[in-house]
Amino acid sequence: MKEAQFYEQLDDDKVRCRLCPHNCLIYPGRVGICFVRQNIAGKLYALSYGRISAQHLDPIEKKPLFEFYPGSQIFSVSSIGCSLACPYCQNWELAHPKSRFFKEDPETVIEKTTSKLSPRQAVDTALNYKKMNNIGIAYTFNEPLIWYEYLSDTAKIATENGLKNVVVTNGYLNPKPLMEILPFIDAVNIDIKGFNDNVYKRLGGKLKPVLESAALLKTSCHVEVTNLLVPKMNTDEEEIRSLVNWIADNLGSDTPLHFSRYFPSHKMNVPPTPISVLEKARQLGEERLKHVYLGNV
Numbered sequence: 124m125k126e127a128q129f130y131e132q133l134d135d136d137k138v139r140c141r142l143c144p145h146n147c148l149i150y151p152g153r154v155g156i157c158f159v160r161q162n163i164a165g166k167l168y169a170l171s172y173g174r175i176s177a178q179h180l181d182p183i184e185k186k187p188l189f190e191f192y193p194g195s196q197i198f199s200v201s202s203i204g205c206s207l208a209c210p211y212c213q214n215w216e217l218a219h220p221k222s223r224f225f226k227e228d229p230e231t232v233i234e235k236t237t238s239k240l241s242p243r244q245a246v247d248t249a250l251n252y253k254k255m256n257n258i259g260i261a262y263t264f265n266e267p268l269i270w271y272e273y274l275s276d277t278a279k280i281a282t283e284n285g286l287k288n289v290v291v292t293n294g295y296l297n298p299k300p301l302m303e304i305l306p307f308i309d310a311v312n313i314d315i316k317g318f319n320d321n322v323y324k325r326l327g328g329k330l331k332p333v334l335e336s337a338a339l340l341k342t343s344c345h346v347e348v349t350n351l352l353v354p355k356m357n358t359d360e361e362e363i364r365s366l367v368n369w370i371a372d373n374l375g376s377d378t379p380l381h382f383s384r385y386f387p388s389h390k391m392n393v394p395p396t397p398i399s400v401l402e403k404a405r406q407l408g409e410e411r412l413k414h415v416y417l418g419n420v
């Protein structure tokens with residue numbers, strides 16, 4: 124673990140985390156909503172620093188990034204925890220490990236679900252994979268922005284070694300930490316989960332900070348957007364049209380958009396998204412955007 128960045132110390136050993144828009148007030152011994160930032164005796168610690176839940180060499184298109192070094196590979200790493208609570212999460216075992224280990228304290232959960240990989244080791248592994256067409260490191264699978272300190276330290280060393288840094292994220296971060304890490308991020312896929320606050324309310328967040336992050340990211344790195352289409356949640360045609368218009372007007376019509384098909388997972392068991400809904404979404408997307416893709420079909 125490592126002492127966290129972006130927090131305030133308050134009376135009675137409480138702390139206020141300022142990393143993401145939840146701005147959690149955390150009592151001594153407790154963790155924030157993301158599960159991986161703990162108040163220990165009045166100081167906030169990043170519990171998942173240097174703790175890896177998965178590592179693979181993947182095609183860059185799997186992130187998905189279709190317009191950033193197509194045909195290359197990317198060394199992909201993850202940890203645990205998430206700042207949102209999507210009931211259909213495909214990676215819930217990593218994002219919400221407490222669901223499986225509900226009796227254990229956070230440090231024990233981390234011990235049981237992860238292994239150690241220092242920033243230097245992550246970069247050395249990525250460099251070793253260069254002979255297999257690896258271009259860098261992707262921080263992915265669970266939400267990587269709550270892994271901020273590790274991501275930041277690793278991305279800086281990766282940049283010094285000529286590697287690219289890719290972040291696959293829900294975009295739920297406050298502007299100050301995002302600004303500080305921007306120079307070290309080369310590409311992102313940001314998941315905009317719906318285009319109204321009711322959708323985000325069901326996921327335990329808000330839409331506005333996600334849009335602000337997307338716009339800020341677009342000022343300095345390659346951005347692609349994913350929208351997972353979930354029946355009865357975000358498949359309304361007007362809502363899809365609003366998302367497409369927002370991307371075209373704020374990120375540019377050259378921004379790739381991936382409509383992805385939902386399958387039942389975690390706490391949600393409504394049937395998979397009909398292909399006809401994805402086809403309609405693609406048609407709406409192509410009215411304003413140059414690159415629209417369907418995923419999981």
Ligand code: SF4
Pocket residue numbers: 140141142143144145146147154155156157158159160206269
């Ligand atoms: S990063 Fe975690 S602890 Fe910090 S505000 Fe967000 S959810 Fe809360």
